[in-house]
Amino acid sequence: MDRLLDRFLEYVAIDTQSDPYSKTTPSTEKQRNLAKKIVMELHQIGMQDVSIDANAYIMATLPGNIEKTVPTIGFISHMDTSPDFSGKNVKPQIIENYDGKDIVLNSSKNIVLSPKYFDDLEQYIGQTLITTDGTTLLGADDKAGVAETITAMEYLIQHPEIKHGPIRIAFTPDEEIGRGAHLFDVEKFGAEWAYTMDGSQVGELEYENFNAASAKIIVSGKSVHPGYAKNKMVNAINVANEFLSLLPAREVPEHTSDRDGFFHVHKLKGEIENAQIELIIRDHDAGHFQARKELLDDITQKLNKKYGDCVALKIEDQYRNMREKVEPVFHIVEIAKEAMESLGIEPIIKPIRGGTDGSQLSFMGLPCPNIFAGGHNFHGKYEYIPLESMQKAVQVIVKICELTAIQIKSNGKRKKS
Structure with a gap:
């Protein structure tokens, strides 16, 4: 967990805004700047089979550390940020021990993040908030998911006493313009199912979308x-x-x-x-x-x-709505739900009012529910994320890996409790 905040701050400093009018993949070359950093970091923490293809899709493996055969599972996040608002020269502000009052993001422009308007802020009193400076978005969507996934893998590598099966992770470009899964190689990824770490507040667990x-x-x-x-x-x-x-x-x-x-x-x-x-x-x-x-x-x-x-x-x-592809393998939702509950997190199971790479991936043969990454007010200057929410997301990833190794038989079916 020690590197989580620094990792996130390093990622949001890199402009990765995608371009819906571009015909290339990635849609902007600047997404490769973050991709190169991620690849280097995956090697540094000890991940295996680290690869990046010509379209900037990154994949890596954490081998299992148990003798029995369990399904390979995956975690996926995207590197780009929304074209709706600038992601250049992001200057995060860190608000420690948030007091529940208005947060002045930019005094010269009179931009204020207020709980009177954004009442979700009230649930984070006493926590550490990461905000914008009022001139850009933050990029928690989805650099929080990227940082959380890498931090979770690092934690598992550093704690071999936590038993798990093989884990695959992937980071994609261009999710914000609806192309994140277009060139995703499901066969190469090789997971039986996966989770996108791309939701909002703590507890979100989604398997329905528009x-x-x-x-x-x-x-x-x-x-x-x-x-x-x-x-x-x-x-x-x-x-x-x-x-x-x-x-x-x-x-x-x-x-x-x-x-x-x-x-x-x-x-x-x-x-x-x-x-x-x-x-x-x-x-x-x-x-x-x-x-x-x-x-x-x-x-x-x-x-x-x-x-x-x-x-x-x-x-x-x-x-399309991924529900029809997830319901036949609903144990993948139940495992995530149990992981949250075991960590004292109340699951918020609700439909996504938007899209997700998981939708396309589910129809490509990789069932893929969505899990919270912790941020709020995506795609604009009022975006923020509590550090504690990011830490909980890391814990959920680790717990899912652990529960899968305990509960899932070699045939992919969940053991009856």
Whole structure:
């Protein structure tokens, strides 16, 4: 545990922001700067089979230290940070023995992290918080997961009295732009199941996520002199606005929670002759998800009938709910749950209101629930993480490895208690 904080601070100092418009993998070369450091560190702590491929996917092995055969398990985190907010020149602030009051992140810009708005802060009174300086994100998503996984492996190497089976770890690029698992070699990884260390607050354990798709609507208008435009002009801006008005007004991120789905418009631009809308579709329920896509198609047809084939719709599926792949091997969730409970951590089992590499990996043949890494307010200047939460994440990784060796038979089935 001694290196956990220093390791995390070293990682967040390296800018690894990914780029959704890039066609390469990794999407930004600067992600390789952290990848090189991680590879060097894995060698230093004594991991085996350390490799990095041409696309910056890192894998390594901690061999088992017991004679019986147990399944190989894995832990996965991502190296990139969100393109939504700057990850350059991150200057973390360390708040020891947090007193429950407002934290001034940046006095000159009047940026304050306040429990009046972010009430999760209240559960961390007396703990050590790591925050931003108000000008960048922090990068706990997911450099906390990276630091925790490496620290857990180091701990197991230094404590051979803790018995475990073979463990594989991996670190991926470009998770934040939905490509973290695209080129992941599941066969090479060789684990029977894995856990992504990419959740938020202490106790989170997730095996459900959104079904997800993106949609792009292009409206082609007709520009005519406005003084003589009656029954001739088709103003693409107005048609685009009408399209949006036909979506359910309350089914948006700012009015939904739990298992509610939504439409989220994240880009809108236009002129009279051309307007474009970009949005995402999210729903945990497969039937509701399909209905959302059909609604977009229905609106498109309605407007085309009204204005004369001026609206084009393109929908692309992004990922699916991993629940259907995890439930048949539910013991992998039960082991994580027991690990938390044995450490005095109350499991928070809930659906992810987002995506995860684990979703794609589960459909690629690697069932992969998600476990907390400890951070809050990801992707922005109010991001923070308690050091104690990171320490607990390390303990959970170690305990899962230990419980798997004790509870799982060579055939991959859990022993009955």
